[in-house]
Amino acid sequence: MTRGRTVTRRRAAAVVVVAAVAALTGCAADEPAGARLVVLAAASLTDVLPPIAEQFERTHPGTQVVLSFGGSAGLAQSVAAGAPADVLAVASPAALQVVLDSGDSVGEPVVFARNSLEIAVPTGNPGAVTGLADFARDDLDLAVCAAQVPCGAAAASAFTVARVDPRPDTLEQDVRAVLTKVRTGEVDAGLVYATDVRAAGDDVEGVTLPPAQRVPADYPAVALSGGASPDLAADLVAALLGADAQRELAAAGFLPPL
């Protein structure tokens, strides 16, 4: 009786271990090649990529596109450090450089969209923000991207152009973190991309900048050599320039590539 129970328990433990190992190592190994495309993308693409990915899945039956969003610089670093991904789409060509240097890319990067800076304020504009000059005000709580990520680099250029010495209260790790601080009303203004203002809907209002301060940013995408199916990855990069994807991007407020 006792012995039987011990054996059963041992067997159960063995099953658990085998299942865990299979779950950890097996993953997509048994699926046909190219069934799963992992796309790492800039935070500002959070709302526009899912419909584009769905279009791609429809035109490539059997393909599943998995999206993951974050700060461009961090994504590029993780790809260079060996993160398994098929496509990388970031908010500045500079952020892509580390991946081009490390040889983790296949083919040339393709610029598929452009974006420009805009000030986001909570609905009602409690701080009465009218332009970049307000970012020098000490009485306001202000959020800007950290200089290490593309939106922060763009913000720095904008402040230089506007000759403003900004006094931000927090430097966020990606543009969506800035947007969140505005949305929750924790700051009176944040410097984000025009598309972020649009994506936040009624939660925030936009304060447009004079053209010289908008600092247009190129969005490049590149297929990665570490992925399971570089051909399919190249297809996806090409699809970003297709009419369907460009329509989605335009609807989200992105500018077409030059």
Place this chain on the structure above:
Amino acid sequence: MRRTRRRPPAVLLAPGVLALALLVLPLLALLLRAPWSALPRLLREPAVGEALRLSLGTAAVATGLCVLLGVPLAWLLARADLPGRAVVRALVTVPLVLPPVVGGVALLLLLGRRGVVGRPLEALTGLTLPFTPAAVVLAETFVALPFLVLAVEGALRGADRRYEEVAATLGGTRWHVFRTVTLPLVAPGVAAGAVLSFARALGEFGATITFAGSFPGRTQTMPLAIYLALETDPEAAIALSLVLLLVSVAVLAGLRERWTAVR
């Protein structure tokens, strides 16, 4: 006293060694990959000193708060006739098992500019907490306090109550007895709890970045600086990590009597 040494069974030895490797190898890699030659230059960067000062300062204040508030709470849990003691203890433990980022969101909902308390606070006094070192201290205290309370409560339960009873029969008030008898008795427990709290506060990331934001010299503590540096300058991130590792080892040295001593 000690039994003769016998070879441990492989069933226990193999996973045990694996567990040790899992704990030690990542730190070894940190040391192996450290940019030793560039280290002096990286560590002299003003930003490093700034982040380290902020981290040590806020963690020290948070630890002070933990002791000031946590010891009385531990005493209430261990000695007072508290209604619903089990519930209170469970509530104290929640921040211990809660992901810190959830703690940050919760703090924001309470003390943010639109928070339950934060909004009236700003309306009355004009004070706002987020984006200040005080917010960092608060986030660190939130995550570190349970460590102190549980450590001190354990010490109080282990202490011999007869000393307190004798002091009470000799006419000491409860506060006098607490101050002159109980506190000295559990001092090692308070010290251990304080060191643990300090270590936890020093490593705080999730609640801080959520509730306090990230600005060099004001709210950007070492863990936040490391995370940001990793985006563009991994070497600087490793250098910062080494500093934090060193501080952590120092903390462990402070605890050595308790945890590394052979019993």
